[in-house]
Amino acid sequence: MWSINYYGNWIMHNIEITDLKRLTQLVKDNHGYDFTNYAMSSFRRRVNRILDLYNFSSVNGLIEKINTRPAFVEEVVNEITVNVTEMFRDPSFWREVRDHIIPNILLNHQSVNVWHAGCSSGEEVFSMAILLREMGIEGKVKLIATDLDNSILDKAKKATIPVKNMELNEKNYIRFQGSETLSKYYKEENGVAVLDPTLIENVSFRKHDLVRGGIFNKFDLVLCRNVMIYFNQNLQNEVLKKLHESLFKYGYLIIGSKESLIWCEIANKFIVVNNEEKIYKKIRD
Amino acid sequence: MKKRSIRRSGIKYCKVVGDLGMSKYKLDNTYRAIVLGGSAGSFQGITKILSSIPDSFELPIIMCLHRLKHVRNGFVEALSIKSTKPVTEPYDKEKLKKGKVYLAPSNYHLCVELGNSFSLSTEEMVNNSRPSIDITLETAAYSYKKRLIGILLSGANKDGALGMKAIKDNGGLTIVQDPNECMIKTMPESALQATTIDHVLKVTEIIEFLIELDKNYK
Numbered sequence A: 001m002w003s004i005n006y007y008g009n010w011i012m013h014n015i016e017i018t019d020l021k022r023l024t025q026l027v028k029d030n031h032g033y034d035f036t037n038y039a040m041s042s043f044r045r046r047v048n049r050i051l052d053l054y055n056f057s058s059v060n061g062l063i064e065k066i067n068t069r070p071a072f073v074e075e076v077v078n079e080i081t082v083n084v085t086e087m088f089r090d091p092s093f094w095r096e097v098r099d100h101i102i103p104n105i106l107l108n109h110q111s112v113n114v115w116h117a118g119c120s121s122g123e124e125v126f127s128m129a130i131l132l133r134e135m136g137i138e139g140k141v142k143l144i145a146t147d148l149d150n151s152i153l154d155k156a157k158k159a160t161i162p163v164k165n166m167e168l169n170e171k172n173y174i175r176f177q178g179s180e181t182l183s184k185y186y187k188e189e190n191g192v193a194v195l196d197p198t199l200i201e202n203v204s205f206r207k208h209d210l211v212r213g214g215i216f217n218k219f220d221l222v223l224c225r226n227v228m229i230y231f232n233q234n235l236q237n238e239v240l241k242k243l244h245e246s247l248f249k250y251g252y253l254i255i256g257s258k259e260s261l262i263w264c265e266i267a268n269k270f271i272v273v274n275n276e277e278k279i280y281k282k283i284r285d
Numbered sequence B: 001m002k003k004r005s006i007r008r009s010g011i012k013y014c015k016v017v018g019d020l021g022m023s024k025y026k027l028d029n030t031y032r033a034i035v036l037g038g039s040a041g042s043f044q045g046i047t048k049i050l051s052s053i054p055d056s057f058e059l060p061i062i063m064c065l066h067r068l069k070h071v072r073n074g075f076v077e078a079l080s081i082k083s084t085k086p087v088t089e090p091y092d093k094e095k096l097k098k099g100k101v102y103l104a105p106s107n108y109h110l111c112v113e114l115g116n117s118f119s120l121s122t123e124e125m126v127n128n129s130r131p132s133i134d135i136t137l138e139t140a141a142y143s144y145k146k147r148l149i150g151i152l153l154s155g156a157n158k159d160g161a162l163g164m165k166a167i168k169d170n171g172g173l174t175i176v177q178d179p180n181e182c183m184i185k186t187m188p189e190s191a192l193q194a195t196t197i198d199h200v201l202k203v204t205e206i207i208e209f210l211i212e213l214d215k216n217y218k
């Protein structure tokens, strides 16, 4: 297993499946996080990355550190989870949400409940907030955004984005064909783009674990994009059951553009609304 | 019989040129997949390979090519037109199947899982690339060990070199496009520096190799 170290070289760590199992068991038994059914290939890469970042020579070293300093687990969780995200990722998808999905929900409802499951540093939520403002329906839509990772949630609440990411976000916004320029929604301060705070003043950011957490509300629209790709098929089945239960009948579920429900046990409780953009509708309880 | 020695010493991987009718490469049917990496200057080579292999070609071919991040569509179609078999971008958790040609989707890393399926990841770019060839090659090497063949074509950065090393370290077979034939040779040359490469071949020879390999599966 290889990854880049600080000097731009690569370090190899020999990580066996049994090492990963010992690590996940420890974290599960003593620390309340369950990574046992995460997709092995990316989980192994993330563990390798931690060994690199903290200069552990093996998984044993990492395990020892967790045992001597339990609070270290939060850092581990932060590194295990992949937080890479973009505003208006897949612009054609966001056009679809604006032009069809939200208007469709509003045909039958006065207000809309939206859940961003696995919101990371918030870019997806900021995109939704901008979309709603441009549609002029901010007041009708309640956004709830959750993630497993405490430190990334803190970042989301601050709503600041490194300026270097803004070029990509701007490009996506242009492809989304928003009615303004993205720069209208933020100002630059010391190398970060500070989002207009009024955009997210009504967003509720909360910690929620899709693996161990329960159902906490019912929604008209759930976005869970590029989160389940880090789970194995069994865990995807389990989590999909929870997402299904968290939706009102005829509510929408949206997953990442290269994810699919076809291998999931309860796929038949959904219909495909838009296959290209991976928009599904719950049709059975 | 004229022998051209390959960079790697040892008898096992010695290529014999001009030896009609006999096997040029000591090959068998123990391989389970082929991973193919390429970047700048590799498109022609890729299409030549895909248009020349028989449509009954047995081993799955997993391609990771550097591509434009925000052009989600078009590339797979462009490759399919030139190919004897359809090229598809796998969905997350899709099972690998015999005889299929896969392409890493734009803006995702393509990983191979134990148990013959794919996983996608949006993690940080590696070598400035997502998809990164190193990631596809390394995860495939971890899953298939010595039953994997890695092929690296023309390209302008060093992505793929350490993936090839992972393949070699796990006992797999490594092939790079002959740098002299490459539009941009950085990629195969980086691999040659990083690890032992079993065969350095021109695209036409890579095609010969694949056709010969496939005979072992019939």
Ligand SMILES: C[S@@+](CC[C@H](N)C(=O)[O-])C[C@H]1O[C@@H](n2cnc3c(N)ncnc32)[C@H](O)[C@@H]1O
Residues within 6 Å of the ligand: A081, A082, A083, A084, A085, A086, A089, A117, A118, A119, A120, A121, A124, A146, A147, A148, A149, A152, A208, A209, A210, A211, A212, A224, A225, A226, A227, A230, A256, B122
């Ligand atoms: C790649 S980000 C996706 C961000 C955004 N939805 C997008 O598509 O750009 C994946 C997020 O899933 C979160 N995540 C991973 N496991 C989780 C779990 N068990 N429960 C909730 N969130 C989880 C990670 O912390 C990370 O922020």
